[in-house]
Amino acid sequence: MAEIKKVTARGKTRYRFVVDIGPDPVTGKRRQLTVTKDTKKEAEAEQARIRHQRDTGVFVAPSKATVAELVALWLAAATRDVEAATKRSYEDAMRYVVTHLGEKRVQQLSEEDVESLVDWMLTSARRIGGKPGTGLSVRTVSLTLGRLRAALNLGIRRGLVARNVAEHVTIPRQARKADKLRRKARTPWTEAEVKEFLGHVAGDRLYAVMLLSLIGLRPAEVCGLRWEDVDLTAGTLSVEITRTLVAGEVIEKDTKSEAGDRALPLPEIVRTALRTFRKRQAAEQLAAGEGYDASGRVAVDELGRAVKTDWLRRRAYERMQSAEVRKVRLYDARHACLSWMANNGVPDTVVSAWAGHADLGFTKRVYVHPDPQSLKAGSERLADLLG
Structure with missing residues (x-):
């Protein structure tokens, strides 16, 4: 045990x-x-307390470490074995902490x-x-x-x-309520809007690519789809690779989860459109000659x-x-597909598997929206019950 020494300064x-x-x-x-x-007894008591807390792992010594240094320490530990997109999301989230409190x-x-x-x-x-x-957004703040x-x-x-001084800090209720209203206002296309859009792009070069978004594929899955993943004879496609942007860098990787890696039967309209698009790409390659890239992707430029x-x-x-239709995110087009399936009698398990989700409840909470047609059908059922 370290010796307790008597010291005298200014006569004390x-x-x-x-x-x-x-x-x-x-x-x-x-x-x-x-x-x-001030006293030997106090010194002995404090020495015993520090040693005990140190040995049990609860001692906190005075430190000049800043919040920015703690953030750097955490990022180094938290991003040791994660994908580039996850690492970037952690860094982006903590950048606000460093800016405001660093x-x-x-x-x-x-x-x-x-x-x-x-x-x-x-x-x-x-x-x-x-x-x-x-x-x-509330989601960004929450993250x-x-x-x-x-x-x-x-x-x-x-x-x-x-x-942990952040343990009990929450996002104000009013902010969460306003965010909920904003998300509620962001509704996917109705069945009529989908048909209007598809009618407009039916002769477009990217008709098949637009259809892929409208059958529920994520944008990164559409960009990652290869012709080798498509079996036009059997009428199926396999979702195995995603291609997305992370901080301006293109990242190609496996699907988000095991459930995301899935095989889907193609509706006949999609199979026909893909056949046409493949022939068009062959003609574009012939016209471009050596200038053609031949990346093997389905979604490509000319x-x-x-x-x-x-x-x-x-x-x-x-x-x-x-097309003069309401502008929606491509993710909302995905929502429209999954909502239509759910609202037209497709079993929940099938909708979730089609979406590439492991959590059925997540699919229903986030992606399935009751549309006017389905609500009208509910009203008609109630009318039957009530006579």
Whole structure:
């Protein structure tokens, strides 16, 4: 045990000891703590307390570590074995924390500080993807809050902080309510809108590609689809590869989950459109000669080059505008497909499998929307019951 020494300064006698408190959780360097008390008894009690807490892993030594340093520590641990897209999402979420709270010492961080972060994100934190200086979505704020909680939990395990000050911070009810109303207003196409759009693009070069989005494939799945994944004789396609953008970089990878890797029977209209598109690509390759890329993808430009999800979205929006139909996200076109299936008697398990979801409840909660036709059918059933 370290010796407790008597020290005298300015005519006053006090008692001092030095104790080893382990490596710094940020730098890894050895640390020692010097403690001075007025009486030997107080010094002995404090020395015993520190040693006990150190040995049981609950001691928190004074530290100048900042929130930014804790974030860096957490990111290094959390992104060791994740995909590039996941790593980027973690970094994006924590960038707001570093911007708003990064210079603050982590041991001085309070619940009020975390609430201030939430309020700032909801009102004025946006820098890209919309009007700068406006608020971010509740989903984005929720993801950041969750990552901050995880970082503070790491801080507890590493002995940087005694408690998680973000644990009980929540997103204000009014913000959640407003977000729910915004999402509710973002409705997928009705059956009539789908037919109007398809009628407009029936002779378009990308007709088959638009159909793939409308049978429930994700944009990244459409861009990743290869001709080798399509069996036009059997009338099936296999969803195995996705192609998406992460921070401006094209990432090709397996589907999001085991359930996402799936084989789908093609509606005859889609099979016919794909046959036509394949013949068109063959003619384009012949015309382009050596300038043709021959990427083997289904969704390609006129020179055979594989396309990105932002390319696909822009082409879809251009066609929505020329068709004079309501502009929706390609993901909403996917919602329209799954809702139509669910509302027209397709079993829930089939709808979920078609969507590539492992969680049936998630499919029903997020992707299935009651449309006017299905509600009218419900009314007619009630009329039968009520006589």
